[in-house]
Amino acid sequence: MELRFSDADEKFRAEVRDFLTKDLTEELRQAGKASTSAFSEREWNLGWLKILNARGWAAPDWPVEYGGTGWTVSQKYIFDTECALAETPPLSPMGLRMVAPVIMAFGRPDQKEFYLPRILAGEDYWCQGYSEPGSGSDLASLKCRATSDGDDYIIDGTKIWTTQAHYANRMFALVRTDFTVKAQEGITFLLLDMNTPGITIQPIITLAGDHEVNQVFFDGVRVPKANRIGAEGQGWTIAKYLLVHERGNSFAARIRVGLEKVKAIAQETGAAEDGDFTRRLAEAGVALEALTMTEHRVMAAISQGAMMAAESSMLKTLGTELLQRVNELGIEALGNAAIPYAHDWTRPGANATPLGPAAAPVLMAQYLNNRAASIYAGANEIQRNIMSKLVLGL
């Protein structure tokens, strides 16, 4: 198997670097550096999307007919890597990488025509309504009810941990249309307008001080049946299709940026003098090389037509656990400077001076926020169950 990049790939890398040097504005560069999680603020997100869309690079994963780039698997990987190294603000995956593939695979022609261009142009901002109190890993037990009423459904219930629901004007949701059949068979996939009467959004402020997640309440919310994707009761099949897209990200480049920052901080604070600390830093570096090679291996297999299955769970588990390990080393390197952290300091333009290294507030917020990385997009314990089933046949 060929794991090196071709000359054509390296030429493409140079083109991407040139674009990033010229088109990524200083404001967005600073915003990317200040991002404390896999999501950035709406204005940064949309600002970067607009620049990418003008270049025709907003949706590398989409087929060309819908506005994709037609890039090879390795070109997409190079693009992701270079964006991570340049610390571009993360784009919300909810529209581009999650609901869009579902609309392409299961939507009606009129739904594709309406929603897909709006996602590319940033006219719609999406959130994901899957989890409920008591229905996370055991998602099929969800209870949010959609009652049939003529051409509409009436939605009653609640969704929780809904990332950026307070920014979103649309939600894709799993709702229960049938309580009498096997749990998985009574679920339907719906698209909702967040401005519909009866929807209330309640913020949940995380340990990192971020307002990123919410609880959303539905009280007699009327949604046209025309907003359903696929058939009634097909929601579980669609949800599983979407989750593979949600998990299959590349992590190595982002972690590499984090590891380099930790090394610089360790020099500044003196942690680099500690033999035990540097040994663990080196071990994380070795794990990062292994993850990078694993990503290349998976990418090479996909370019030859293989489908993501257990690989998606493997990359999610390895990537999030290494990310957390590097974050922990960063906090250790900061020492006391990690303590007087204030959330406002992570915003661009903040004029407070952090104690210790300049990166301290953002690093602390990232450390706290990334504790959730092994929980969201399916907890890592669940990923291990999936791998043991698919790979070991347990």
Ligand SMILES: Cc1cc2nc3c(=O)[nH]c(=O)nc-3n(C[C@H](O)[C@H](O)[C@H](O)COP(=O)(O)OP(=O)(O)OC[C@H]3O[C@@H](n4cnc5c(N)ncnc54)[C@H](O)[C@@H]3O)c2cc1C
């Ligand atoms: C920051 C953040 C953002 C999120 N954003 C969204 C969003 O936008 N939209 C959305 O719908 N959801 C979102 N989620 C929800 C996320 O998908 C769930 O938190 C996740 O699926 C776990 O569900 P739970 O929280 O109910 O925990 P539980 O399912 O109750 O799990 C608790 C613990 O038990 C373990 N466990 C559970 N079942 C098993 C099992 N069978 N075998 C082994 N271990 C098991 C879990 O791994 C976990 O450690 C988000 C969560 C977080 C933290």
